[in-house]
Every structure is written in structure tokens, then in C-alpha cells.
Amino acid sequence: MSTNNAEMMQTGIFEDLQRKIDADSAVKDALRDIVQTLEKQDRVTQSVLSRAHSTKSADLEPVLAAAEASIKNEVETIQKLSELASQHPYYKFNYSWTRTMQDACLSVMLCGWLKGSAQDAGKQLLSIEEVGQVMNVPVNLKDRDAFHLTIEEYLLALISLLDELARLARNSVTLGDHRRPILIAQFIKDVHAGFQILNLKNDSLRKRSDGIKYRVKEVEDVVYDLSLRGLLPKA
């Protein structure tokens, strides 16, 4: 039987394939370890940031400081991920970290939004370049094959940010803050306008972005409720 095999197939064809498959599996395992660490760290950041729903704007300082410290931990892990991932073709393994990078991106953006909106005329939306600076990774790479933050990851995280802010608009009212819902309403409308000029195909970005219009409406309802009762702060 073995002599027959040798006749039909060169020896080693399948052994060679097995080595290639095993090598990829080893990379996948190593990446998964780092991604799981990042996931855990991001869960910590998210739980810190969720305190914003029950904290007045004026008292946000310690929450933001704690969140930034936690994000620093994430950035260290992202550096490890970047180092390992950059040794391999980016899109070969990017499915293993793209979800987690979206989550980390959301943490950075939510923290940035809260910080910016606490100041007058503060910057609310961190651009993809600014998120990349915080994470210390390149963004939207085109000229070389290395780890980076993609436009899709940034946009999906931005949609999650809008979901979170719609919830924050209601909770702000509960806390007696009537200024923040107006800020949020304007912000969501501005971002919604941006999404409307994108030509989206039938993919996850399209499905998720279809939900933005409901966030616009939710927050407009909050502002309407406030204005009906004369609760909006005088401009």
C-alpha cells in the first residue's frame, strides 16, 4: 500500500501541509492568549466608565482618571498584540482581535467624549487618528502590512458610542443634568449625518448603522420632554 502511495503522491505532500496548518494554529493560540487578556482589561475599563451613568458631570473627574489608568493597561496589551500580529499578514488573523479592538476603541472614545463634553466647547469626537495615538498603533494602514486600527473597527465602535450616549441622555436627566441631553442630541445628529454619506453594502456596518436613527429619535424625545416642561437650560 505504501509503495502505491509513493507512486501517486510525492512523499511529504501532506506532511508539509500539516506543518503549515499547525504553524497557523500555533499563531492563532498565541494571539488568542493576548486577546483574552485585552478582553479582561477592557471589561474593567467598561465597568469603570459605566459609573458615568450615575455620576454628575461635576464629579466625573475621578471616574475618568480611573478609566484612563485602566486604558493604559489595555494599551500595553495592544502593544504586545501589535508586535505579534505584525509578524504575520494582517488580514490572515485579524478576525481573532477585531471584536476586542472595537471594544477597546469604544472605551477610548467614550472616555474621550466624557472628558471633552465636561469642558465648554471641548472636543467630543476623537478622530480615528486620535484613537490611534491613545492606543499607540497606526490607523488605516495602506502602504505596509502591519497591525493597525481599521476604519471599520473605528466606525463600529462609534455606533456603540452612540448607543451608550442615548442611555446616558436619559440617566443625565435623572441626575438633574439638563444640559448634557442637548449636547448628546447634537452630537448624535452630527454623527448620523456623517454616516448618511457612506455608501454601505450589506455588511455588519450597514446593519449596525441602520440603528443610529433610533438613537437620534430617542435622544430627541428626551430633549422634547425637557423643553415641554421648561427644563432646558437658558442658552
Add this chain to the structure above:
Amino acid sequence: MATKRSHATMEGKPTTLTSSNTASSPYMPQFEHFRAELDSHHERRERCIKASRDITAASKKIIFTLQRVRTLGEPLERKIAAGNEPYYAIIAAQLKAVCGDLQGLNAHRYARNISGGCQEYIEAATFEHYVATGKLLSYAEAAEQMRVLALEEAEMKGDTRHPGVELTPEDYVLGVYDMTGELMRFAITAMATNGKLPVPDVEDAQRSILTDMRALRSALEGLEPGHGPFAKDAEKKMQVMRESVEKVERALYGLVVRGAERPAGWMPDTSDNTRAVEVET
């Protein structure tokens, strides 16, 4: 007229709303940049999907032609080879068309979109190689063949290291799985028409297309696919491949048991040959 006007105003309203939003949103420049990037991404992706479809169709035609061959382990007749040339030209043209979309950073970005075509091409290429030589085209040979196909002739001479379109080991293995189905069809047709199991090498009496299929089966069964999408695809194709081998074994059994009773020149009667019918489906 009245209805028409109201329709027009209804259509007009959201547009003006959007444009006023658009004008006032401070994020427009960023989103315009995103739009340009996403548009070119979708264009590349669609080119790959189209190429994959066309490569699949051309590969299937090559396979049909090869199923008309009645010899094994002998170079293809000129008529057959010439008949397949236009289909190889289509495959080459499609690979060239997407070669640029599959370089550098994007090498694996559209893998899912092009992999169907690659697998079908491997099915055709390994089948042709087996029919003509009685041997399995190796991964290295197949990858090189595909790389060269994707290059212009001028480039081929100048740059031997140009990656062309990269064949993944996964697509190669999945293509080989499918090729066993073609071997089954080839074997059954030969048995039905000649009453003999095709033999790739007259020198080696121990070898037949069935022993080769069994060798392939045991090699593929020995492959540990790991985890992930490839493992799932491989598992499905494994089942089909096992059935293919068994179909040939059943047909051979029929040939051995009943064939001995047949007078010389007797042809199987298709009307009562239920096994052959079952096999063709």
C-alpha cells in the same frame, strides 16, 4: 397633479433635511475620507467576487471536458487540451484582473471572496494532472502554476519572485477533496463503458484509480485541520469524499461479481443497473 406634487415634496423634504445636516456637521471631512476608503474597499471586494465566479465557471467546463477522456496516465489528446485552452485563458485573465487587489496588506483581506474560485481551479488542475500523468499535483506545484497564471508574460520573465495570486494550503486541500468526486465520476464512467477499472500505470499491476482514491482518502483522513472555518469545510467535504470512494468500491464489486458471468462483449443493461444510477446522483 395634486398627488404628484405631494409626492415630490415628500421626496424633497428628507433630501433638504439631510443636506442641511450635512452642511452643519463638523465631522463631514472625516466621513468623506471614510466614504472614499470604503468605496475602494467594496470595489476591490466585488472584483474578487466576480473573478471567483468566473474562475469557478471556467474550471467546471475544464472538468466536463476531462470527464470525456477515456485514458489514464497518458498525455491528453490535442483536441481535449486545445478545447480547454480558452477556459484556462479566462482563468488567467480573471487572476490577472484581481492580482493587484490581493497584494501586500490586502493579500488575505479578500481571501473569503476569492477562495471559492481557487478551490474550483485546484479541483480542475489536480484532476487534469491526474488524468494526464496518474499523479497528484502537489501543493507547491499547484501554487506555482497559479502564481504564473496570474502574471503577464513580460512580468514572468522579469520578476520570478512576484507573488501573483497566492494559493493558500487550505484552498489546495479543499480542492483536492472535491477532486476525489471527479475521480469517482471518471472511474464509474470508465467501468460502465469499458467494463474495467481505469489503471494509471500499466507497469504497476497493484495500482488502479481505486487504490489511488483510497491513498488520497487515508492521507486526507490523516490531516488534522485544527479549528476554525477550514476545519468545518474539511469535515463536510470529508463525508462526501468517503462516499465517493465507497461508490467506486460498490461499482467494482458489481463488476467483479456479475462481470464474471457476462459473456464477452456483453454491456451492462442500464435499465436494471440501479447501482450505477444511484452512483451518478
